[in-house]
Amino acid sequence: MGAKEQLSDANERRLPLLMVDIDGVVSLFGAWERAGGQLGEGAGERSLEGCFHSIEGMPHFLSSTAAAHLLALSSVFELVWASGWEERANEHLPHLLGVPLELPFLRFERSVGRSHAHWKLNAIDAYAGGRPLAWVDDALNLACHEWASARGAPTLLVQTDPREGLTAREATRLADWAQALSRRPAVR
Numbered sequence: 001m002g003a004k005e006q007l008s009d010a011n012e013r014r015l016p017l018l019m020v021d022i023d024g025v026v027s028l029f030g031a032w033e034r035a036g037g038q039l040g041e042g043a044g045e046r047s048l049e050g051c052f053h054s055i056e057g058m059p060h061f062l063s064s065t066a067a068a069h070l071l072a073l074s075s076v077f078e079l080v081w082a083s084g085w086e087e088r089a090n091e092h093l094p095h096l097l098g099v100p101l102e103l104p105f106l107r108f109e110r111s112v113g114r115s116h117a118h119w120k121l122n123a124i125d126a127y128a129g130g131r132p133l134a135w136v137d138d139a140l141n142l143a144c145h146e147w148a149s150a151r152g153a154p155t156l157l158v159q160t161d162p163r164e165g166l167t168a169r170e171a172t173r174l175a176d177w178a179q180a181l182s183r184r185p186a187v188r
Helices: 003-012 064-073 088-097 121-128 142-150 168-183
Strands: 017-020 050-055 058-063 078-081 133-137 155-159
Touching: 017 121, 050 064, 050 088, 058 064, 058 088, 064 088, 064 168, 121 133, 121 142, 133 142, 133 168, 142 155, 155 168
Parallel strands: 017 078, 017 133, 133 155
Antiparallel strands: 050 058
């Protein structure tokens, strides 16, 4: 195999991207009966692990459960912050949650060029190029699903409940998808 074929094979074997939103995935919303305790208001009595932190003067309940799932998923995905937090994700989350240091992050234009398009699509599309990707977010809309269906590369959208964030259910779905993708023969 020549150098060009080896490089092509290495590119084809790269891990798929996992675009990770923060608010509603790692930083949870909702009524809490007690800090780090049980989620109220219709979500049953499932307990969530995590704690409140003040980040730039704003209270956030950061889910250590979601962080543990992200750490596990980092063996089958290349993680990328896809959040309005942009570089601030790396400033705050690694030391608060133990997630990997200095993950790549996306920068977003504040105005969307297409009507009814999701504000993250242009940046995600530009970063991903033709690579397979999964995107976990609490606010996926019709434009996201249309974009995912039209992509030439494998694409998985996973929506979270912003009161629960990234749970075992979503993490299992993501891991199964990445593992199935890794078993597919490389395209030549």
